[in-house]
Amino acid sequence: MTEQTPVLRLENIVKTFPGVRALDGVSFTVLPGEVHALMGENGAGKSTLMNVLGGIYQPDEGQIIVSEQPAVMTSPLEAKARGIMFIHQELSLAEELSVAENVYLGELPKKRFGLVDWDTLYARTDAILERLKVGFDARTRVGDLSIANQQMVEIARALTVDAKAVIFDEPTASLTDAEKVVLFEVIADLQRDGVGIIYISHRMEEIFKITDRISVLRDGSYRGTLHTRDTDEEAVTQLMIGRKLDLSRSESTHELGDVALEVRGLSCGHLFEDVSFHVRRGEVLGFYGLVGAGRTEIAETLFGLRDPSAGTILLDGQEIRIHSPVDAIERGISLVPEDRKGQGLVLGMNCRDNMTLPQVSDLTAGPFVSDGAEVAIFDQYRDKLDIRTPGWRQLVGNLSGGNQQKIVIGKWLSMHPNVLIVDEPTRGIDVGSKSEIHNLIRELAAQGYAVIVISSEMPEVLRVSDRIVAMYSGRVMRTFTSDDVTEDNLIQAISGLGDGAAA
Amino acid sequence: MSGLTKQNIGSFLARQGILVAFALFMIGFTLANGRFLDPDNVMGVVRSSAILGVMALGVTFVVISGNLDLSVGSMMSFSTIVVLDLHDKIGPTLAIPAMFALTLCLGALIGFLVGYLKLNSLIVTLGMLSAIHGLTLTWSGGKNMDIADKEATWFGIFGQGEIIGIPVPILIFALLASVLGLILAKTPFGRKVYAVGGNGTAATFSGIRRARVVFSCYLMSSFCVATAGLIQASRSMGSQNTVGQGLELEVLAAVILGGASLLGGSGTIFKTVIGVLILGFIQNGLLLVGLQFYVQYVVTWVIIILAVWLDIAAKRGKLWSPIA
The missing domain is CATH 3.40.50.300 (P-loop containing nucleotide triphosphate hydrolases)
Known part of the structure; x- marks a missing residue:
């Protein structure tokens, strides 16, 4: 050559x-x-x-x-x-x-x-x-x-x-x-x-x-x-x-809490049918499947963006109905959406305002938004999530993908959610930030959050999840625990080959 | 420090072009006619800009929320005619709130169509421009509307009155600008307006009721229009059916001139006030240098085009670019 x-x-x-x-x-x-x-x-x-x-x-x-x-x-x-x-x-x-x-x-x-x-x-x-x-x-x-x-x-x-x-x-x-x-x-x-x-x-x-x-x-x-x-x-x-990556999987040593969210027989037209699963506090539940398998649609239904055609959603054992994101947020269900720039952030707004957007109505002093309360929240989550930005006035559109994603995550964490749903957490994010986000998700579980992670990347679901729900064409094929999952049986499940009988 | 290269000048013009153009206009007019910066003339300009200004304040909310309002001119004619007609029928004390209520209904209708039904605001408000004009003519029967006894009413205070030497229209404009400025800059509602205009989907995903925000913006816009109609009616005590015709474009020009983006998500009340004043001073300057009144229409168009061009130029930092 x-x-x-x-x-x-x-x-x-x-x-x-x-x-x-x-x-x-x-x-x-x-x-x-x-x-x-x-x-x-x-x-x-x-x-x-x-x-x-x-x-x-x-x-x-x-x-x-x-x-x-x-x-x-x-x-x-x-x-x-x-x-x-x-x-x-x-x-x-x-x-x-x-x-x-x-x-x-x-x-x-x-x-x-x-x-x-x-x-x-x-x-x-x-x-x-x-x-x-x-x-x-x-x-x-x-x-x-x-x-x-x-x-x-x-x-x-x-x-x-x-x-x-x-x-x-x-x-x-x-x-x-x-x-x-x-x-x-x-x-x-x-x-x-x-x-x-x-x-x-x-x-x-x-x-x-x-x-x-x-x-x-x-x-x-x-x-x-x-x-x-x-x-x-x-x-x-x-x-x-310029440094080595920490790729080790932090095994969950902490105790799992109660079931935070349970879904029974949930359907939404033909997008997904008869889906059942639960997620405990302190647990990361991964959703893996091909594009179009219905995973994002489930998240959108839980977040009130779609109305289910059948099935029940239970939060802390109580049946709830969610008709809008406002309902979902009130009940502590948060969604870090798939399309960070299109759905997650107002790119022309600064970091702080993006982060406090869902709760801006509560951060008031008299009729006005309280600057101090907002900056306090931003500072706290900037430090906690290690968001690298020159300051809160920086427009979110100028941040790197990884830091943008952390702003979206911080936006919901600052509301202390019951359930955090993260759809494609590292899409378009570079390798270094990717592993940071993965570690962050593990840490959140350790702190007692119930986390649902939807991903199309197998190494990612394998790395962050305690259990994995494999979906194919709108149906749950099998739910794996970290002990019984292998790359092979996971691929089989999402291709519709290894059906539920294998479980 | 980098020197004054051609590129730097281009980039500076792209960012501050409006102010530079305004400064040049002002200097030119002052040199051409010494009366231009006369305090009386300046006060006159501000006073005659007040009606346009009040309307522009409301439209600023609509534009920042990512929509347009082309119906404000025709809506202002409606308010003016209605309040003049009702003045003689039920007296000013009742006529004013009745007119406000009717105008707010129009705003609510637009807000419902654009906000809740998610129809395109350009089409809705363009249609309303014509529909409201028809409504006004139906109300008046096509005739001019006059207050019968102009001496016996206190109604003139809003357009002709003065408090501590300052014309009331200017006071109303200033008061409304302060209140709306605070609402937009400091309240949760204001923040939501920016979010909805900046990225409506992300706003929805953050639990903001987008439809409600858009609805409220049109309601505020119609409130401002009603106020403008009140000033107009009170100033002239009589009016044609077409008094507000064409104002929608001037209002939009002022808002864009101030730097609000037509795509939504940016702009401030303060900048809109600047935009209103720029437009007012340029129109006044053109008259003072002896141009016909009608030249204004052409110049306003040129200013709008210039403002839109500089708006996108500012975004890309260049006056011209082969890619958008």
Whole structure:
């Protein structure tokens, strides 16, 4: 591999923003046919580097070399013309248009009088789709496709030109395990065609599965490149966060308390049916299943966002009815939602105001909100949860994902809930903060909170839960205790293979 | 310290553009006409801005909660006509509360449609603009409304009176601005308005009754409109059916000029007051330099466009950007 001409070389890239040295002399090289992982915590400079490469930012120093030709990326179009293609984490597709129109958006083939040449368009697109082995054709409306298939459309875009390097930014964030397999095949195909691939992801198991080399950024500077074969997760993590991770599972040594929440035969249309479980004080109950298995919907029902069609909910042995989040909060049921930015936080508000939002009506002195009471709560939970922010006036939108999540958790802890439901606690959060959140959840249980954790990541549920409810297609398949759970039987249960009889 | 590069100037203009533009206008007008900064003229501007200002205070709540209110102009005509008509029928003491009650009903209706039924506020209030105009004309039969005996009533005090030398409309504006300013900045309700406008879903997930907040904002807006209608009616003692026509855009211009985002979640009462004054001084300045009154309509439009442009420019810190 050493003899090959690199498809892409970054030399000593420096980019500063007012007050921040976002990239501090970053260099790395992508060879043809290699999958090169780019890793780093949120804020390490990955996005900035990719924006420099994509022509959105101009570097202050250093240069980009594509196939031994120095290149100045003046715009995203320039990058594309040089064969550098991006597949973004956030899909940027026009839902109302067809797959073909999306793939060739901006450069639709034309006939006389500037009319679109539909035949050519569909033929070309179908040819690309065939390479991707997808089950839809060029005429399909993008809005009708699943998220995974929409991702495939993004990838198809990258194949319209003779790509030299393709950058995948967190491509598996919204994919199921089966869909990932297809994605990895596509990547392998590109590899065989001699395309260089930059793969950005937080997920270690993927990195070790498909990449050849791993380059790590920390605080805007380049920390080294490792050969995937010769290294392990621990070494990469240490390079990324500059210290070792505490991965030990804190076994619950404390006594479990009474049953805080019990659910009997709960159904909500076809979203989930006949679901029963209970959670004790001091216990973490994990919910594991595929996307669409009905886990989030259960949480939303407990939080009063959906009305159940059957079944009962008991809080401390008393049957309760919950018709709105207001009801749920009054009874001490709290939800840290799945979509942190969309549902959990008002990004344009400061840290303190976000944290005290649910109880702002109670924090009054006379008719006005009491500044002192609010700041006191914020300070207490900032210290307790180790939230890193310059001060409470900081807008939440400026915090890292991990700190944002802690604000949401603090928001509910400060209300002293009976039951804390955490949906996808570490989605989009970097490795270092991830383990902090995991430890935090364990600690909360130790302090006597009843915690429900919903997660799509197996290592996560295994690590934080005392018991795990496995769901498949709206039904509880089996409830595992930490003694009888293994990765295998858990996977079987959530795939609908190992049914309840096994329990 | 970084020097004055082109980029820095651009970024400064993007952030403080409104104030810079306002300062330039003021300097220009002062140079063009010495009377511009005359205390009488300044007082006159504030006084004539009071009606617009009172309406803008209410609309500020609506805009921060993430909605629009295009019905305030036509609603103000309604309030004015109703209070003038009732004045001669049931006397001012009853006419004023009756007018407030009727106007609040209109606000409640809009609040119900936008808040509880979650209909798009642009469509609802645009429809109400026309519907309320029809209501006003039906009430008046299309005729102008006048108080028969203008000498015998104390009704003129709200529009023409003075207390310790300060015109009452200015006092009402100042009082209302202080009270509403405190409500928005300091009370739990105010905080909820920001939360609902900033991210309505997150507000719901935090146990805030979003519909109730939106409803209350429209109720406050209609209260402000009723107050503005009272000042208007009291000042002129008679009115056409179209007295408030077009004011909805000027009100919106003032609110945006003050820096409230049309997307909701940001803005303050203080900034709206600044926006109202900027608009008032610019319109006055245009008259003083001898331009026709009608030029104002065009200039108001230019100001709105400028304000909206600078609003997004401030968010991205650049005057122009290839990506949103």
